[in-house]
Amino acid sequence: MIIIDRMELEDVGGDPVKLAQAVLDQIPDNSFPIPVREIASALNIYEIKEENNISFEGALIAPDNKSEGAIIVRGDRSEQRKRFTIGHELGHYLNPWHKSDNPAGFQCTTANLAAEKSDKNNKLMRMEAEANEFSAELLMPYNKIKQFLNSNSGADIDHIIRLAELFEISKEAMARRYALTNFNDPTAVIFSKNKKIRYVKKHDDFPWLNVKHASPIPHNTISSKKNLIIGKVSAWSTASPSAWVDSKPNILIFEQTLAQANGFQITLLTYEVEGDSDDRDDIDLENSWTPKFARGR
Template sequence: MPNDAFLNDLANGGSAETLLATILKYHPDLRAPIDVVAIAHRAGITEVRDLETDAFASALITNMAKGEAAILCAPGLSAQRRRFAIAHQLGHFLLGGQPVDRQCRNRDLAETRRDTPTRKAEMHANRFAAGVLMPKPLFVASVAGLGKPTVTHLPDIAATYHVTLEAAVTRYADLTQTMCAFLFVKDGVLRYARPSRFFPALSIQAGDPIPASVKSATPNDRIAWLPAEARDWIQISRHTRQPRLTMQILSKANGFQLVMLFVNAAAERRADEEAEKEATEKPSFGQRR
C-alpha cells in the first residue's frame, strides 16, 4: 500500500485506539522491540534528535507550512526512556487534529490522570506510546506464553520490548484479565500503584509506608507467593468478606521494590457461592406464640 494511504488513514484516526489499529494494519509484521523511529518517520516526523537542554524530557517542534515536524529528546535519557519519549511525542503529533508544539517533562511521560485538559492530553499520549511500543496482539500473546502470572515476568517483558519496567508494568496492568496490582516502593514508602481494572480499590496511597512484611524483604529472598493481609492493602467494608490475597516481592539492592498483589478470581467466586448457599440453607427458628 502506498505511504500516502497510511498518512490519510492516520489523519482520519482520531482516538489513540484507532491510530494504533491503523499502524498495525500497515505494519502487520511488527516484532519486538518495535522500531519506533521508523514508524515516526513514516507517520510524518522528519527528524528525531537530541535537545540542547535537559530542562525537558522531550519536545515536539512543528512547521506544518513547510511540512516539517521534529521530535527532540533530552540527551541524558536512557535508551528505554528515549523510545517512550519518541512514542509519546508521536502521540501528540497524531492526536487531536492540527499538531502543536509540545515540551514534556518526565512527570508528563508517566501521567495517568485525566482531571485537567493538560493531564488528559498527556495521558492519551502515554496510552498511545504504550500501544506503539507494546502492541496489544503481540503483548497479550507473549504474556500468555509465559504461563501463570508472577512478578518475575515483568523484567523479562521490559527487556523483550526494550522499555522501562514501569512502562511494562503499566501495560501489563492495563491488558491483563487477572485481579492483580503492582506497587512501586522505594525505601519502605509507596511511590505509586498500577492496579488492573478488576482489582479491588486500594486503601494504601502514594507516600504511605508499606507493611513491615514487605519492608523486611531483601534481594536475597526467594521470590514466592506469600499470604498478605487484605486490610493492609485494599478497601474492605465491615460487612464484606475479606478476600484471600497473596503477594510476591521483587527487591533490589537500592531500596527499590516491586510488589505484586494477586486475588484468585475463580476461588473468590466459589467462596462467595458457598457463603451464599450456607446463608440460604441456614435454618431460621421463629418464636413460639
C-alpha cells in the same frame, strides 16, 4: 524499510489507541521490539535529536500542518525511556487535534509523560494523557500482550520482566500496562521507593487497596523486608489481607516483590476468594452428574 501511508491515518481521527493501531497495521506483524525510530522516520520525522541539560523529557517541533517534524529527547535517559518519549511525541504529531500553545512546540515534562486519563480535566493535560495512551499502545500493543498472557498463565513479575525485554520498554512502564491489561488474573502493582509507596496500578476487578501515596509499605509483608536482593524476584507469599486491602472475609492475597536499584521496588498482588476455588467447581460438577449415574443403575 517501513513505509507508512499517512492518508490512511487521517481517516482515524483523534482517538489515540485507534491511531496507534492504524500505524501498527502498516508495519510487519513480526516487528519486535516495535521499531519506533523507523516509524518516526517513515512519518517524516527528519531528526531525533538527543540533548542534555534540558528541562523537559521530550519535545516536538513541527509546523501547524505537521507535514514534517523533529523530536528532541533527553540524551541521559535509557533507550527504553527514550523510546516511550519518542512514542509520546509521535502521539502529539499524529493527533489532528493536538496543538501546543507554546511557540516552541510541545515541550513535555516528566509529569506530562505520567499524565493519565484521570488528569483530563484540562485541555493541556488531556493532550498529554492522550500522547501517553498512544505511546503505550504503539510500543506495547494490547493484542500482543494478550497473546503473551494467554500462553503464560498465572500472574508473575517474571512475566513483566520478559515482556519489558521483548518490547524494549522499562519494567515500570510494562508493569503499569500489565496491571491494567491482565484480564486472566486481575492484579495490583505497587510502585515504591525506599519502602514508601509511590503509586499503585490495579485491574478494575482487583479489590480496593488501602495504601496511599507516601505511606510506608505495610509491616509484616514480604515487600517490607529489608534484606531483599536487588534484581531477584521473591517467591510468592500469602499476605495478611488487611495489610493491603480493605479487609473482606474470605479473601486471600498473594504477594511477590522485586527490589531494584536506588531503592525502587515493584510489588505484585493477586487475590483469590476462599471457597471460590476449583474444588467447589468439582463438587458442582459431581452433583450435576450424580442423577444420571443414579438413573443408569
